[in-house]
Amino acid sequence: MKRKKFNDNRTVRFKRFVRKAYGAFNSMHKTVNIGVITACTLTFAHFTETSAQTVSVQQTAEGGMTEKELGEVTVTASRTETPLSRTAKIVTVITREDIARAPVQSIQDLLVYAASIDVIQRGGNGVQSDISIRGGSADQTAVLLNGVNLSNSHTGHYSFDIPISLSDVERIEILHGPSALIYGSSAFSGGINIITKKKVDSNIYAKVEAGMYNLLNAEVRGAGDVGKASNSLSFGYQKSDGYIDNSDYGMYNALWQTRLRIDEASRIDFQAGYNNKMYGANTFYSASYPNQYERVSEMIGSISGLFGQKFRFIPQFYWSRHYDRFDLIKDSEQGRNYHRSDLYGTNLMFSYASRIGATHFGGEIRREDISSSNLGKPMAQPHDKYLKYDDRTQTNAVAEHTFSWREFVFSAGVLANYNTLQNDKFRFYPSASVSYKPVNSTKIYATWSRSSRLPTFTDLYYTTETHNANEVLQAERSESFDLALNYKNRYFDFTLTGYMMNGRDMIDWVRESGDNKWASWNHTNVDKRGLEAQIRVPLFDNSSSLTVGYARMYQDCDTKGLESRYTLNYLRDKLTAQLNHKILNNLSASWHFRFQDRMGSYRRYEGGADKGLEEYPAFSTLDLKLSYEYKKFSFKVDINNLYDTYYYDIGNVPQPGFWLLCGVAVKL
Numbered sequence: 227m228k229r230k231k232f233n234d235n236r237t238v239r240f241k242r243f244v245r246k247a248y249g250a251f252n253s254m255h256k257t258v259n260i261g262v263i264t265a266c267t268l269t270f271a272h273f274t275e276t277s278a279q280t281v282s283v284q285q286t287a288e289g290g291m292t293e294k295e296l297g298e299v300t301v302t303a304s305r306t307e308t309p310l311s312r313t314a315k316i317v318t319v320i321t322r323e324d325i326a327r328a329p330v331q332s333i334q335d336l337l338v339y340a341a342s343i344d345v346i347q348r349g350g351n352g353v354q355s356d357i358s359i360r361g362g363s364a365d366q367t368a369v370l371l372n373g374v375n376l377s378n379s380h381t382g383h384y385s386f387d388i389p390i391s392l393s394d395v396e397r398i399e400i401l402h403g404p405s406a407l408i409y410g411s412s413a414f415s416g417g418i419n420i421i422t423k424k425k426v427d428s429n430i431y432a433k434v435e436a437g438m439y440n441l442l443n444a445e446v447r448g449a450g451d452v453g454k455a456s457n458s459l460s461f462g463y464q465k466s467d468g469y470i471d472n473s474d475y476g477m478y479n480a481l482w483q484t485r486l487r488i489d490e491a492s493r494i495d496f497q498a499g500y501n502n503k504m505y506g507a508n509t510f511y512s513a514s515y516p517n518q519y520e521r522v523s524e525m526i527g528s529i530s531g532l533f534g535q536k537f538r539f540i541p542q543f544y545w546s547r548h549y550d551r552f553d554l555i556k557d558s559e560q561g562r563n564y565h566r567s568d569l570y571g572t573n574l575m576f577s578y579a580s581r582i583g584a585t586h587f588g589g590e591i592r593r594e595d596i597s598s599s600n601l602g603k604p605m606a607q608p609h610d611k612y613l614k615y616d617d618r619t620q621t622n623a624v625a626e627h628t629f630s631w632r633e634f635v636f637s638a639g640v641l642a643n644y645n646t647l648q649n650d651k652f653r654f655y656p657s658a659s660v661s662y663k664p665v666n667s668t669k670i671y672a673t674w675s676r677s678s679r680l681p682t683f684t685d686l687y688y689t690t691e692t693h694n695a696n697e698v699l700q701a702e703r704s705e706s707f708d709l710a711l712n713y714k715n716r717y718f719d720f721t722l723t724g725y726m727m728n729g730r731d732m733i734d735w736v737r738e739s740g741d742n743k744w745a746s747w748n749h750t751n752v753d754k755r756g757l758e759a760q761i762r763v764p765l766f767d768n769s770s771s772l773t774v775g776y777a778r779m780y781q782d783c784d785t786k787g788l789e790s791r792y793t794l795n796y797l798r799d800k801l802t803a804q805l806n807h808k809i810l811n812n813l814s815a816s817w818h819f820r821f822q823d824r825m826g827s828y829r830r831y832e833g834g835a836d837k838g839l840e841e842y843p844a845f846s847t848l849d850l851k852l853s854y855e856y857k858k859f860s861f862k863v864d865i866n867n868l869y870d871t872y873y874y875d876i877g878n879v880p881q882p883g884f885w886l887l888c889g890v891a892v893k894l
Contacts, residue, residue: 318342318400322423325395327806327816329851329864331435331443331464331887333395333420334386339818341775341802342402342758346875348510350882351441351464353475353503354520356383359402360725361754361781361796362415365682365733366702370409370419372497374528374544377412379594379618380567380601381684384548387524388420389479389499391445391462393431393891396423402758403706403725404677407641407657410590410622414679414702422497424485426458428893437864437887440467456485469882472506472517472556491535498527506556512692513831513878514742519556524548536580540588542573554691561691564599564611567683575624583629586639590622601687616683620645626657635661647680648701671710678703681733685746693735694745700731702748720761727754732783735791739839744791752783752793770807776800781825789839795826795876799844812855821846828877845873860891 318340330336332352338345346356346364356364364382368375371388378384398420405413426449435443447460459482468474481499488494500523507518528544546569554561575588595617596602602614626639638658644651657675664670681699688695706727713720729752735744756779763772777800783793801821808814823844830837852863863886870884 318402320398320400322396325392327804327814327851327853329816329818329849329866330392331864332392333390333398336392336398337418339802339804339820340400341760341777341800343400344797344800347881348507348876348879349473349475349505350469350885351443351466351475352386353477353505354383354507354510355386356876357386357418359400359416359418360727360756361779363733363792365685366412366414366416366679368405368409368413368417370417371526372422372495372528373419373530374497374526374542375410375412375571375592376526376544376546376569378548378567379569379682380548380550380565380596381682384522384524384550387501387503387522387548389481389501389524389526390420390422391447391460391479391481393433393445393447393462394422394458394460394481396421402723403673403708403727404657404675404704406643406655406677407624407626407639407675410592411620411641411643411655411678411680414677414704422481422483423458424483424495425456430894431891433889433891435862435864435887435889438885439469439882441465441885441887443887443889454487456487458483468506469885470508470880472508472519475503475505477501477503477505488533492533493531495530496528498525500525507552509831509878512554513829514692515554515561517553517556519553521551522549536578538577540573540575540577542571542575544571545569562599563601563690565596565601566598566612567594567596569594583627585625585627587625589624590620592620592622594618594620596683598683598687600690601683614687616687618645618647618680620680623652633663643678645680653678667713667715669712671708671712673708674706676703676705679733681746685733688746692743694743696746699733699746700748702732703730704728718761718763721759723758725754725756725758729753732793734785734793736785736788737791738788749783749785749793752781754779754781756780765807771805773802773804775802789829790826795824795828795842797822798825799823809852814853816851816853818849818851819846824875831878840877842877843873845871847871847873858893862889862891863887864889 320336320340325336328336328339334345334347334352334355334357337343337357342359344358344361348354358364358367364385367382367385368377369385369388370376371390376385376388398418401408401413401417403416405417409417426447429448429450431447433443433445435441443464445460445462447458449456449458451457461478461480463478465476466474479499479501482497484496486494502523504521507520509516510518524546526544526546528542530542531540533539548567550565552563569592571590571592573588573590575586578585595615597609597612597615599611599613602616605613605615621644623642624639626637628635628637640654640656642652642654655676655678657673659671659673661669661671679702681701684695685699686695686697704727706725708723708725710721710723730750731748732752733746734749735746737744756777758777760773760775765771777797779796779798781794781796783790785794799822803819805817806814821844824842827839827841830840848868850865850868854861866885867883872880872883874880
């Protein structure tokens with residue numbers, strides 16, 4: 227379908243919202259005028275309000291005005307899909323259009339451009355990355371696929387081993403700060419929910435890309451409707467010889483999805499997928515062993531439902547299994563580990579909309595276990611290569627209510643958690659939010675919450691040549707407060723957020739100077755303070771834009787003179803900028819810049835010799851994507867790290883320098 231073009235003096239005004247499950251802001255491709263707000267779109271790394279006043283539109287004398295009906299926008303910044311007008315939170319949204327403009331080959335690469343997210347890459351193009359929010363660790367970030375929490379209880383290193391290609395993604399929603407009430411206790415520092423395309427715009431999609439270091443990417447997806455069911459099946463494959471020794475990789479995945487529409491208000495979603503990775507892990511976890519190698523795979527399956535309209539019933543059942551074979555020395559039995567982790571879970575949520583607001587309540591049971599050659603407690607009867615085993619069960623009950631009064635939106639709730647690891651009693655984690663809109667162009671938000679996270683099985687049991695674990699680790703606890711301001715008019719959209727977080731019993735890996743082994747332990751106290759700011763300016767005819775984001779954080783922790791693996795290795799400053807513009811009618815360019823300065827230090831090794839502690843140097847990178855559209859074909863050239871910066875996200879693991887690739891995609 228061709229997009230309609232409107233002149234600057236034409237405004238589309240929506241007369242009223244209609245009752246539909248999903249809104250259409252991202253697909254209208256028109257100027258939207260709500261009250262006095264113009265050009266209101268969800269844009270890359272843009273703090274999108276998940277609160278909105280009831281729209282009241284009056285007739286004006288503006289020329290060319292048309293009236294439309296618009297399905298109210300919903301996001302998952304709650305335990306259920308919630309209309310913007312019923313919540314009081316803010317969420318960062320990366321849209322389909324943002325993904326199409328970015329010079330990336332993976333979701334992990336895409337998140338690099340979000341100022342408030344720390345992406346520690348150990349390999350290029352999504353091979354292995356630790357994703358964290360506001361100075362947390364990868365273990366503290368919940369990762370969801372279509373609302374299904376797939377966070378890995380073995381270790382957060384594997385949380386993004388999910389079976390999805392970049393072209394499958396509709397949008398990515400990011401919640402900053404503790405989000406236990408929304409995503410569960412694994413969302414200790416925030417949560418990332420990846421939403422896939424349910425109604426694709428073509429029956430067949432195919433993409434092939436090739437580039438330096440013998441890089442090859444290929445994706446293919448077929449989709450179609452059969453009766454009331456929308457179905458899609460996608461496959462992806464990536465490989466490269468690597469940019470340094472022992473950085474080669476091969477990855478493939480498959481994802482099947484079906485949405486069965488029962489009626490206008492009810493549906494059932496099915497998804498199943500498989501992911502497989504094999505990659506050289508040059509100095510990934512220890513600089514003393516440059517020939518590490520990993521083979522991982524993951525299978526997932528889930529069934530989710532949504533029934534009713536005013537009173538909604540939302541059941542969910544999910545399962546995932548993750549395999550890992552880690553070689554400390556490639557193809558050697560020395561230091562080899564085998565792991566298999568399983569996750570089983572079910573959610574049952576209810577939602578009721580009334581004159582006094584929206585009420586959500588329900589519960590979750592989540593079971594996590596691991597079979598391993600070295601993680602867990604000894605098995606009575608070892609099974610094949612698995613000698614140890616452990617499991618735990620978490621039971622959550624949640625209740626939340628949101629209501630509006632004049633220019634205010636209030637939301638409050640509590641998560642009650644019981645787990646078999648602590649095995650004592652229910653613990654309660656409350657949360658409260660409020661937003662206030664003094665004038666149409668300005669909105670103020672405030673959020674307070676408490677959260678907790680259990681240690682991973684790696685934290686509890688990983689004792690090897692390089693690590694000593696601690697089986698009596700305590701759960702982490704935190705309390706946080708956020709205050710945000712959003713101002714937007716027809717010329718720009720600006721958001722400023724300040725936050726404070728106080729953490730207790732924070733889990734980290736530490737070691738004494740000169741010691742070769744890391745040990746897991748609980749920090750007594752970790753305090754964080756930070757600012758996040760972003761401004762988006764539409765340029766020219768609104769087909770171009772400039773987005774600038776900045777995050778600064780200060781973290782205080784008494785490590786008692788010990789080296790810290792994670793807690794003190796955080797981004798103090800991160801600046802990002804994206805400029806999108808047209809060159810010719812069908813030719814466009816997208817520039818992506820980032821600067822970051824990491825605190826903390828690392829022990830530098832050179833030729834196997836310990837050169838002592840060094841601070842992380844600040845660095846910047848610039849990426850460029852050139853895109854050309856011709857009928858059903860799209861062509862691109864990605865130039866990553868354009869001025870060939872030498873840098874690393876974590877000590878002794880250098881990242882790729884200049885990297886060029888070209889690609890073509892077709893929709894039929």
